[in-house]
Amino acid sequence: MSIILHGYRYSVYSRIARMVLHAKGLTAEWAEIDPFGPLPDDHLALHPFGKVPALEHGDFAIYETGAICRYLDEAFDGPKLQPKGPIRRARMAQVIEVADNYGYDPLVRQVYTNAVFSPAKGYEVEHWRIHAGLDASRKVLAALDRLVAPNSAQNPTLGDLHLAGMIDAFASAREGAEVLAEYQVLSRWWAVMRENPSVLATRDGLLVMASSDSLS
Ligand SMILES: N[C@@H](CCC(=O)N[C@@H](CS)C(=O)NCC(=O)O)C(=O)O
Secondary structure: OOEEEEEOOOOHHHHHHHHHHHHHOOOOEEEEOOOOOOOOHHHHHHOOOOOOOEEEEOOEEEEOHHHHHHHHHHHOOOOOOOOOOHHHHHHHHHHHHHHHHHHHHHHHHHHHHHHHHHHHHOOOOOHHHHHHHHHHHHHHHHHHHHHOOHHHHHOOOHHHHHHHHHHHHHHOOHHHHHHHOOOHHHHHHHHHHOOOHHHHOOHHHOOOOOOOOOOO
């Protein structure tokens, strides 16, 4: 049965699903969909909230990145990406929830989109959003600094891969990298995670900051 991943090349969440596919040694057909453009009915049938990613595996279809990744881990052979034991498993789930509910907006939508993505694409930049995102990121990074186990990057879980997608986007903005460096556990974790094969294999959608770009 084939796997189809419906995603957008620049989407951090689609990249998280790609990282998990890579870590599991799976290949999937890629169906490109820009969730910010007009959406065809067949995508809305797969994802009623009109976002990406969505995954099909034979007759089974699922959306929401956390659920997709858990399905891939449990339905297929390959390295197990969820720790055993209730405490480590709960901690992993907590990292994913913190990243989704408190991290994505400041780290990705505010800082990465406005400091890196929009300038690279020639879109209008809302500078105030970069400042607001950097401010809001501190509380999230401080919380993650207490939750992430630095040595978990050696054998990454779904939580490490999920968070890596957001941290990579954030740290690709110079100002984001500077703020991240203030958090020692997270920085040590990221120093290992950024070299992870699944992180490296999926960096193609991440745009880079031009050296002339700066905050103003
Ligand atoms: N809760 C969703 C969030 C997915 C999401 O926000 N995806 C972004 C791209 S990274 C998207 O489709 N945005 C389109 C929009 O917000 O209209 C998940 O976990 O999959």
